[in-house]
Amino acid sequence: MKSVDGGPLRDQAAQLKRLLPWAAGACVLLAAWFGWSGWQQQRDAARRESVTQARDAAVLAAQQGLAAAQKQLGERLASPGLQAALAAGDLAAAGQALGAGWNGAADAAVLPPDLRAEYAALPKSGYGRLGVLESALATGKPAAALIRHGGGTALALAAPARAGGRLAGVAYVRLPLQTVGAGLERAELADGTYLALRQGGFSAIERGDDALAGGAEALAAKVPGSELRVAAAVPDVAGGPLGLGALGCYVAAGLLLLAAGLAWRAPQLLRARAAPGGEGEEPVHTLAETIEHLPSPAKPEPVIQTSAVPAVSPVAATVDAGMFRAYDIRGIVGQNLDAGVAELIGQAIGSLMHEQGHADIVVGRDGRDSGPALSQGLIAGLRKAGRNVIDIGMVPTPVTYFAAYHLRAGSCVSVTGSHNPPDYNGFKIVIGGETLSGDAIVDLHRRIAEGRLHLGDLGTLQQRDVSEDYVQRIASDVQIDRPLKVVVDAGNGVAGDIGPRVLSAIGAEVVPLYCDIDGSFPNHHPDPSEPHNLVDLIKTVQHLDADLGVAFDGDGDRLGVVTRSGENVFPDRLLMLFAADVLERNPGAVILFDVKCTGRLPGHILRHGGSPLMWKTGHSLIKAKMRETDAELAGEMSGHFFFKERWYGFDDGIYAAARLLEILAMQPRTPTETLAALPNGVSTPEIKVAAPGGDPHAFVERFRDRARFEGARLSTIDGLRVDFAEGWGLVRASNTTPVLVMRFDADNADALARIKAAFREQLLALQPDLSLPF
Numbered sequence: 001m002k003s004v005d006g007g008p009l010r011d012q013a014a015q016l017k018r019l020l021p022w023a024a025g026a027c028v029l030l031a032a033w034f035g036w037s038g039w040q041q042q043r044d045a046a047r048r049e050s051v052t053q054a055r056d057a058a059v060l061a062a063q064q065g066l067a068a069a070q071k072q073l074g075e076r077l078a079s080p081g082l083q084a085a086l087a088a089g090d091l092a093a094a095g096q097a098l099g100a101g102w103n104g105a106a107d108a109a110v111l112p113p114d115l116r117a118e119y120a121a122l123p124k125s126g127y128g129r130l131g132v133l134e135s136a137l138a139t140g141k142p143a144a145a146l147i148r149h150g151g152g153t154a155l156a157l158a159a160p161a162r163a164g165g166r167l168a169g170v171a172y173v174r175l176p177l178q179t180v181g182a183g184l185e186r187a188e189l190a191d192g193t194y195l196a197l198r199q200g201g202f203s204a205i206e207r208g209d210d211a212l213a214g215g216a217e218a219l220a221a222k223v224p225g226s227e228l229r230v231a232a233a234v235p236d237v238a239g240g241p242l243g244l245g246a247l248g249c250y251v252a253a254g255l256l257l258l259a260a261g262l263a264w265r266a267p268q269l270l271r272a273r274a275a276p277g278g279e280g281e282e283p284v285h286t287l288a289e290t291i292e293h294l295p296s297p298a299k300p301e302p303v304i305q306t307s308a309v310p311a312v313s314p315v316a317a318t319v320d321a322g323m324f325r326a327y328d329i330r331g332i333v334g335q336n337l338d339a340g341v342a343e344l345i346g347q348a349i350g351s352l353m354h355e356q357g358h359a360d361i362v363v364g365r366d367g368r369d370s371g372p373a374l375s376q377g378l379i380a381g382l383r384k385a386g387r388n389v390i391d392i393g394m395v396p397t398p399v400t401y402f403a404a405y406h407l408r409a410g411s412c413v414s415v416t417g418s419h420n421p422p423d424y425n426g427f428k429i430v431i432g433g434e435t436l437s438g439d440a441i442v443d444l445h446r447r448i449a450e451g452r453l454h455l456g457d458l459g460t461l462q463q464r465d466v467s468e469d470y471v472q473r474i475a476s477d478v479q480i481d482r483p484l485k486v487v488v489d490a491g492n493g494v495a496g497d498i499g500p501r502v503l504s505a506i507g508a509e510v511v512p513l514y515c516d517i518d519g520s521f522p523n524h525h526p527d528p529s530e531p532h533n534l535v536d537l538i539k540t541v542q543h544l545d546a547d548l549g550v551a552f553d554g555d556g557d558r559l560g561v562v563t564r565s566g567e568n569v570f571p572d573r574l575l576m577l578f579a580a581d582v583l584e585r586n587p588g589a590v591i592l593f594d595v596k597c598t599g600r601l602p603g604h605i606l607r608h609g610g611s612p613l614m615w616k617t618g619h620s621l622i623k624a625k626m627r628e629t630d631a632e633l634a635g636e637m638s639g640h641f642f643f644k645e646r647w648y649g650f651d652d653g654i655y656a657a658a659r660l661l662e663i664l665a666m667q668p669r670t671p672t673e674t675l676a677a678l679p680n681g682v683s684t685p686e687i688k689v690a691a692p693g694g695d696p697h698a699f700v701e702r703f704r705d706r707a708r709f710e711g712a713r714l715s716t717i718d719g720l721r722v723d724f725a726e727g728w729g730l731v732r733a734s735n736t737t738p739v740l741v742m743r744f745d746a747d748n749a750d751a752l753a754r755i756k757a758a759f760r761e762q763l764l765a766l767q768p769d770l771s772l773p774f
């Protein structure tokens with residue numbers, strides 16, 4: 001071809017000709033891409049269809065298997081032989097009749113409804129087994145759940161055993177997993193698909209490609225009448241280019257091939273048209289695709305270091321044993337607590353860390369006047385024992401817990417007197433991620449008394465400020481949908497600075513009340529569990545026409561909430577709201593609560609697809625139980641809330657307030673309306689009664705043995721809790737003061753009066769001089 005000298009038009013035409021084959025090639029490649037994507041989408045649709053069919057068949061088979069087993073259980077419970085045994089109160093014979101001749105059934109029994117022996121035998125008796133028994137009793141209906149047994153998984157069934165309308169016991173039987181799993185095991189699965197029988201976060205049976213397990217909840221279907229579900233997955237096929245479906249992709253591929261053919265033939269066509277040399281138009285295909293992978297933040301692991309040879313300090317000293325209590329160390333400054341005592345405690349904690357191989361520890365303190373001196377003493381002792389200390393200064397207790405994770409120390413001490421009077425102070429201790437309690441705390445005292453203290457090379461000390469990290473960590477996850485006006489009452493406690501900062505950062509309009517930190521607590525005690533400490537907050541909320549009032553205790557690990565209508569929303573009702581929210585994302589999750597919570601709570605948790613579990617009062621006991629049961633959420637009547645979901649599982653009043661605002665802002669109703677809609681009855685706050693002889697544990701033990709409550713369910717997890725059909729009452733020993741703690745709660749005022757009267761009668765029968773304020 002001869003290049004004609006002259007015009008730019010000619011040059012362009014020549015250039016275009018050279019580009020045309022490339023354009024044709026690009027079109028072919030694009031066509032191949034669209035074609036491939038169309039084929040993938042078609043295959044994906046076929047797989048999806050086949051796996052949903054297999055899933056539905058498995059759900060139906062599980063439902064039928066379960067229904068047949070429950071029918072069997074119901075028929076056996078109603079049989080004359082078993083009814084006679086129940087009527088005679090012979091539960092052993094009833095259990096035998098229940099299991100006799102039942103193919104595959106094991107461990108059949110009828111248990112007394114208080115489940116006392118089951119709780120006493122934990123963990124050997126099995127949490128799963130206890131959970132299903134509790135669930136049958138809480139709902140009054142048959143319950144089923146998968147449990148771990150002998151290294152495998154089994155189906156546990158439980159149902160209330162009634163004789164003539166009276167609750168005589170609770171029936172239990174264990175059946176093979178195949179009862180509900182046979183259908184799934186038989187299911188025919190297409191290549192590259194996945195099916196699983198699940199309960200909560202646990203997969204009992206998995207079939208197919210288990211690399212798909214992580215995304216299987218999107219196609220999960222519930223097995224009606226149980227907590228089980230069948231999860232299913234197909235490989236994640238990205239949508240077609242430009243969002244086209246399979247058909248669209250095929251059409252696009254066809255058009256592109258056509259374009260490729262035209263581009264390929266264009267030189268000939270152009271040559272044919274020859275001289276006029278019009279401007280060719282080149283189609284421009286640009287395509288950019290960005291895939292964003294959000295890095296998931298790695299969870300900091302506690303630092304573990306191997307321990308060296310122990311050395312023992314020869315000094316033995318006297319420190320008041322009474323300070324070493326169930327959940328923390330607490331003393332009165334100037335009486336039994338000073339910087340010297342704090343140093344010994346620091347060295348004892350450092351010695352324990354040394355033995356367990358933990359090198360680093362965070363120290364924070366609350367706003368009390370004695371804080372700086374005690375903190376200094378504690379730090380000196382820790383460093384003496386060779387520990388490296390990070391001093392984060394004056395912060396709420398939960399910020400200290402947070403720093404232990406954030407700075408990867410794994411251990412921390414919060415120097416705090418919590419909600420107690422100004423002259424009190426103390427220590428909350430976490431070592432290697434575990435909150436110290438009971439014996440471990442008492443053993444710190446023994447170490448000091450026996451001089452079993454490690455003396456190492458002086459540890460390092462650094463100062464850090466983590467408060468902004470804490471605020472940002474929460475604000476990056478929690479943002480409220482609409483602004484809420486919130487009054488924050490910190491009672492001049494240490495949460496007064498960071499509490500309002502967090503709530504502002506998540507989008508709330510904050511009005512601070514008593515938020516200047518003052519260790520003499522000039523306005524009221526920073527204890528939101530005492531209703532009279534909330535009076536000013538209620539007034540302020542009403543006066544400013546705010547949406548809500550929140551109160552923190554002296555060290556910020558507890559939360560109190562009041563509404564515009566002046567209602568003090570008790571923590572057990574807040575826990576209902578938190579549980580429903582957490583369960584939306586975590587079906588089947590274990591939700592823990594302490595024995596002081598309302599009897600309406602377990603039902604509420606069950607209705608939202610969760611597994612309620614009642615446990616002993618005390619923040620360190622609850623945290624230990626959470627780890628053991630993998631619970632996503634826990635709460636205590638005292639106002640401690642522990643979020644595992646999206647947080648670290650420690651009790652944090654400030655974080656709980658942020659989550660509360662998040663939930664309330666999502667509702668179309670006002671916060672007052674949302675909170676008022678939670679199931680409610682009439683209840684007393686905690687009633688504290690001086691224990692006879694100053695020993696509440698001895699009294700509670702006698703009461704547990706002697707008290708008689710006809711037709712009620714007794715639980716002895718912590719004290720004696722008696723659940724009637726219309727409400728419940730509790731008497732337990734305080735672990736922190738020599739008092740009996742009581743609480744009563746019922747559907748209505750008449751029922752509450754009846755329950756109080758029943759308790760009064762039983763309490764006075766045991767101890768006529770007990771002064772009861774009800």
Ligand SMILES: [Zn+2]
Nearest residue numbers: 418553555557
């Ligand atoms: Zn506290």
